[in-house]
Amino acid sequence: xxxxxxxxxxxxxxxxxxxxxxxxxxxxxxxxxxxxxxxxxxxxxxxxxxxxxxxxxxxxxxxxxxxxxxxxxxxxxxxxxxxxxxxxxxxxxxxxxxxxxxxxxxxxxxxxxx
Amino acid sequence: xxxxxxxxxxxxxxxxxxxxxxxxxxxxxxxxxxxxxxxxxxxxxxxxxxxxxxxxxxxxxxxxxxxxxxxxxxxxxxxxxxxxxxxxxxxxxxxxxxxxxxxxxxxxxxxxxxx
Numbered sequence: 744x745x746x747x748x749x750x751x752x753x754x755x756x757x758x759x760x761x762x763x764x765x766x767x768x769x770x771x772x773x774x775x776x777x778x779x780x781x782x783x784x785x786x787x788x789x790x791x792x793x794x795x796x797x798x799x800x801x802x803x804x805x806x807x808x809x810x811x812x813x814x815x816x817x818x819x820x821x822x823x824x825x826x827x828x829x830x831x832x833x834x835x836x837x838x839x840x841x842x843x844x845x846x847x848x849x850x851x852x853x854x855x856x857x
Numbered sequence: 858x859x860x861x862x863x864x865x866x867x868x869x870x871x872x873x874x875x876x877x878x879x880x881x882x883x884x885x886x887x888x889x890x891x892x893x894x895x896x897x898x899x900x901x902x903x904x905x906x907x908x909x910x911x912x913x914x915x916x917x918x919x920x921x922x923x924x925x926x927x928x929x930x931x932x933x934x935x936x937x938x939x940x941x942x943x944x945x946x947x948x949x950x951x952x953x954x955x956x957x958x959x960x961x962x963x964x965x966x967x968x969x970x971x972x
Contacts, residue, residue, distance in 0.1 A: 776959045786947055788900075788963035790858075795959075834899060838959055843888060845961065847899045 745770045747837050749848035756825045757856050763810075764820045764851045766835030774840040777811070777818045782850075783831040791833070794818065822853075830855045858954055859884050861964035869970045870940055877936045878967045880950035885930035887953065890961065891923070894947040903948075906933045940971045 746769045756762035768777070779791040794802045794811050801809050806823045822829055835848040860883040870876050880889065891903040904914045904925055912925040927933045937944050947968050951961040 778960070780963075786894075786949075786966040786968065788949060788951070788966075790960065790962060793960055840959075843890075843905065843953065844902060845900075849899050 745837055745846050747835055747846050747848040749835055749851050751851045753852045755854045755856055758825055760825055761823045762825055764833050766818045766848055768816050768837050772839050776838045778836040779820045780834045780836060781831045825855050827855050858962045859952055861952060863950060863964040863967050865967060867968040872941050872971055874940055875936055875938045877934050878948055880933045880964055882931045882952050889933045890951045891935045892949045942971045945969055945971045
């Protein structure tokens with residue numbers, strides 16, 4: 744069975760600095776999708792970035808980028824120029840190509856210090 | 858992406874009562890999902906709701922406790938029945954995006970507190 748592990752329950756970063764959130768997963772599939780979602784105190788889950796496993800190029804969305812290492816089964820999220828609004832819970836999620844079900848990690852709480 | 862709304866945004870209920878949560882999407886979608894997020898926890902899928910068919914429930918969730926309706930392609934409801942304090946959670950609906958059918962977008966959630 745697939746699993747998603749986020750080993751950092753909480754991280755802190757100074758405003759304007761860069762922070763990297765870790766995510767590892769376990770799967771025997773070769774084709775799948777990976778996601779990072781942000782959940783601020785308002786509780787809405789917001790899609791930050793998605794990555795298709797067959798693409799070697801790392802996905803980027805403005806200040807957010809991923810380091811996707813397929814062989815190592817690692818999918819870390821880098822936030823550059825951190826802003827106070829980035830403070831939230833961040834969830835890593837996996838989806839196999841043949842299913843609609845997501846497998847979520849346990850989340851990392853990110854604090855941004857002014 | 859689709860715009861999703863949920864009602865109510867929050868509620869406080871007495872044990873033994875039931876609450877129906879509504880999820881409305883601004884475009885037609887095939888698949889809608891209902892999740893539970895217990896305090897400080899990750900998301901757990903309750904069921905998948907497809908229009909015109911019975912909902913598909915995940916292990917540990919049953920229709921008598923969480924009946925779901927899906928009358929059309931833009932709307933679904935989740936009822937939490939005979940509530941107990943253990944049902945206190947955030948309930949979120951999500952939909953698959955038509956452009957990226959591998960990607961789910963979430964509603965704002967309903968925070969339920971059961972006394």
